[in-house]
Amino acid sequence: MSDSHYAHIGRHTLHPVWRLSSVGRFITTHLGAPVSVLAEQANQAARVFTDSWNKFLFRRFWGESISSRDVHLVIDSYENVVLRNRFRWTDSDHKQAQGFTGEVIPGTFSPQATAMLTALFLRHTGKGLRIVTDMEEANKEDGALICYGSSDSNFKTFELEAESGGVLCQFTFNDSGERGFRVGGNVHSIEKRDGVTYDKAIVLRLLTSQRDSGQCQVVCAGLSEWGSLAAVHYLVRNWKVLHRRFDGFGQRRDFCVLLEVPFGHCQEARELASAVWWHRNGRVK
Structure with missing residues (x-):
């Protein structure tokens, strides 16, 4: 079979969409976990603040x-x-x-x-x-x-x-x-x-x-x-x-x-x- 039936793709001929997909996978793999941890910590901090604020208001309503x-x-x-x-x-x-x-x-x-x-x-x-x-x-x-x-x-x-x-x-x-x-x-x-x-x-x-x-x-x-x-x-x-x-x-x-x-x-x-x-x-x- 002749080589003319194949298209050679070198490292400099990657389609731009493929390059973006590779970058996205890299970000997801290396940065996804830290971002998820930060988001969960932010949610926990918000819940703690809300809970503390509600307890403060509760004491104000019922007495210190x-x-x-x-x-x-x-x-x-x-x-x-x-x-x-x-x-x-x-x-x-x-x-x-x-x-x-x-x-x-x-x-x-x-x-x-x-x-x-x-x-x-x-x-x-x-x-x-x-x-x-x-x-x-x-x-x-x-x-x-x-x-x-x-x-x-x-x-x-x-x-x-x-x-x-x-x-x-x-x-x-x-x-x-x-x-x-x-x-x-x-x-x-x-x-x-x-x-x-x-x-x-x-x-x-x-x-x-x-x-x-x-x-x-x-x-x-x-x-x-x-x-x-x-x-x-x-x-x-x-x-x-x-x-x-x-x-x-x-x-x-x-x-x-x-x-x-x-x-x-x-x-x-x-x-x-x-x-x-x-x-x-x-x-x-």
């Missing part, structure tokens, strides 16, 4: 000593809770309110609320919550705590409401004798619209009387179990938003956020109203 002290989650023991929840206000001009059909058993969602709040504190403080009943926590004046449930089912919630004087929120009755939250001068109760039942709930934060301790007391309460769980869900998802709104200019303030949530959809809570109270010299009991 939140990492070194126990936080109590106060739930009702649910002893005789049926009798308490059947109480309704009546007078000569109002009929007794009928019990709401389809209401879940009181305390049904306490495990879910406990799990969400415990996960939140483990993530930002490395510590869980101490679970106590409302009677164990009764008459304790200071210290960080979270109350789950309204004052109908949680005595500690009742104490905090009485202590605050109802400045931000009152657990009261509407004109029909149904339970409701009074926020901003209006009473908000459970209502039904277009075949959907809507509960009301509050997220209430009160700074303790010893403001130097930096502790706060939080209430997550609904008119039903759906509302109480929705309040916890809202707090866990939106505490940073609440911090930006109510802790500006280096001052922490008492606040109350009123929520509305459709039954069975705790993730769909929306804000209806809010109230804030700031005492330059501390909150007076």
